[in-house]
Structure formats: C-alpha cells, structure tokens
Amino acid sequence: MAGKVFISGSLLDKEQAVVSVYDHGLLYGDGVFEGIRVYGGKVFLHEEHIQRLYESALAIRLEIPMTQAEMIKAVEETVAANGIADGYVRLVVTRGAGTLGLDIRRTSDPQVIIIADTITLYPPELYENGLELVTASTIRNHPSALNPRIKSLNYLNNILAKIEGTDQGKMEALMLNHKGEVAECTGDNIFIVKDGVLKTPPPDAGILEGITRNAVIRLADEGGITVRQAALVRHDVYIADECFLTGTAAEVIPVVAVDGRKIGDGKPGPTTKRLLELFRKLTRDE
Numbered sequence: 054m055a056g057k058v059f060i061s062g063s064l065l066d067k068e069q070a071v072v073s074v075y076d077h078g079l080l081y082g083d084g085v086f087e088g089i090r091v092y093g094g095k096v097f098l099h100e101e102h103i104q105r106l107y108e109s110a111l112a113i114r115l116e117i118p119m120t121q122a123e124m125i126k127a128v129e130e131t132v133a134a135n136g137i138a139d140g141y142v143r144l145v146v147t148r149g150a151g152t153l154g155l156d157i158r159r160t161s162d163p164q165v166i167i168i169a170d171t172i173t174l175y176p177p178e179l180y181e182n183g184l185e186l187v188t189a190s191t192i193r194n195h196p197s198a199l200n201p202r203i204k205s206l207n208y209l210n211n212i213l214a215k216i217e218g219t220d221q222g223k224m225e226a227l228m229l230n231h232k233g234e235v236a237e238c239t240g241d242n243i244f245i246v247k248d249g250v251l252k253t254p255p256p257d258a259g260i261l262e263g264i265t266r267n268a269v270i271r272l273a274d275e276g277g278i279t280v281r282q283a284a285l286v287r288h289d290v291y292i293a294d295e296c297f298l299t300g301t302a303a304e305v306i307p308v309v310a311v312d313g314r315k316i317g318d319g320k321p322g323p324t325t326k327r328l329l330e331l332f333r334k335l336t337r338d339e
C-alpha cells in the first residue's frame with residue numbers, strides 16, 4: 054500500500070528513499086523516532102507526538118531541520134500521499150551522515166524520514182481474551198545511562214527483553230527498573246487495577262511516557278476512575294484485580310497472566326473493558 058516516503062524534504066517512491074551507510078542513525082542508533090496512529094484520516098494526538106519527538110531530539114542534542122509546524126504538515130502530506138485512512142506513521146530523525154566515530158560535530162544533514170503504512174501488532178482475539186506476559190531478566194535502561202523518556206533509535210534494551218518473552222512464547226515482556234520496580238513492557242506501558250483504583254508507574258520509574266498512557270489517564274479521570282501514578286513492584290501486579298497495556302500500536306490490551314500467574318480471575322476485567330471501549334470511542338470520534 055504505502056508507496057511514498059517523505060525523506061528530507063521530498064516524497065519519494067519507497068525504493069528511492071534511502072540513507073547513507075555513514076548515517077549515524079544506522080552506525081550508532083543516533084537518532085529519535087515516533088510511532089503515530091491515523092484514525093479516520095486524522096493523525097491521532099499529532100501535536101503530542103511531535104512535541105515528544107522534539108523533546109527526545111533536544112535531549113540528545115539533535116537539531117531537527119524543520120519547525121514543529123512544518124513537521125506536522127509533512128506528516129499530513131505523507132499520510133495523504135499514501136491514501137492512509139487507518140494506519141500508522143513511523144517518523145524517524147537520524148543524526149545524519151558523518152565520519153566514522155561518535156563525534157556529532159562530524160555529522161551533517163540530519164535525515165527526516167516519514168513512513169505512512171498500516172500496522173497490526175496483536176491479533177484481534179487477544180483484545181477479547183487478553184495477553185500473557187513474562188518478566189524479563191533484562192532491566193530497563195538506567196535513567197542515568199540512557200533515559201527511557203527519550204524515544205531514541207537505540208531499542209536494543211527493549212529488543213533483548215522482547216527476545217526473552219518470545220523465547221517463552223509470550224508476545225510481550227514486563228521490564229523492571231534498576232530499583233526492581235515495575236517499569237513498563239518492551240513497547241507498551243502497563244496499568245493495574247486494584248480495589249477500583251487504576252495504577253501505573255510514574256515517569257521517574259524509568260519509562261517512556263506513553264502518549265496512549267496519558268490519553269488513558271485522561272479518559273479514566275473523565276470517567277470518574279481514580280488514577281494513581283505510583284511505584285509498583287511485581288507483587289502489586291500479581292495481586293492486581295486487572296492489568297492492561299497501552300501503546301500507539303497496541304492501543305489498550307488486557308493482560309490476563311504474568312509469569313504464569315493468573316491476574317484476577319484470568320479474564321479481562323470490567324475497568325479494562327470500559328477503558329478499552331472509551332479508547333475505541335475516542336479514536337473513532339476524534
């Protein structure tokens with residue numbers, strides 16, 4: 054479907070959309086990215102994603118050669134050029150081509166790449182029946198080493214944890230932080246429900262502050278559900294009544310088992326179902 058890719062100023066056929074093998078995005082994972090949904094032809098929570106992209110770039114001292122307004126326009130043009138009504142945008146900014154070696158001063162011409170395509174992360178039946186997780190032994194990056202709040206092109210931390218999950222036949226894995234607290238999953242944020250209260254780790258638990266996470270917190274607030282952002286340990290997850298994950302690609306997906314333990318009664322719970330419903334309504338109506 055997707056035929057045109059935006060790359061540094063123009064829309065090219067995807068075969069022509071290439072970067073240099075000297076690009077530090079490729080050589081060192083030096084760059085930032087976003088994943089954004091398109092629903093009904095509209096880019097969902099567009100400004101929030103663009104803002105996070107620019108904040109990630111700021112954190113790694115990468116100057117994006119476009120204004121936020123220009124970026125928003127470029128994303129919209131790419132979506133339109135590919136005729137995407139319901140799909141997914143992958144927005145990547147690399148450090149650009151340079152000499153071998155880490156020095157960012159020896160790079161030039163950061164590449165802005167926008168791909169608009171379709172995506173299915175989890176099979177539809179998992180939204181009915183729920184997902185099973187295992188805890189990975191790989192901990193989330195220490196915030197003082199590479200802050201998980203930066204959505205950088207360095208995803209090996211997550212990939213190593215994901216491999217542990219898939220090795221055990223699970224599509225997602227739970228990651229703890231350096232303090233042993235629950236952080237997030239490899240590509241999704243985590244929520245639990247206990248005694249009617251919705252709980253999720255705070256940004257300083259060493260997580261990516263998910264745009265979907267924040268949207269779900271807003272939906273819960275509006276729906277009169279008490280939300281607490283507080284440190285959680287695995288014990289809290291094991292004794293939770295409900296658990297679910299959020300992410301741009303995943304949306305809201307129930308979790309029914311963690312480390313072979315049933316969560317609640319082992320079925321998606323009522324608060325999860327309600328939030329899933331509210332989220333679907335929001336994405337259809339927005």
Ligand code: PMP
Pocket residue numbers: 088211237238239240241242260261262263264265266299300301302
């Ligand atoms: N955590 C990680 C590590 C992620 O990569 C993502 C995005 N895939 C999320 C959480 C969810 O963030 P968002 O809702 O902004 O997609």
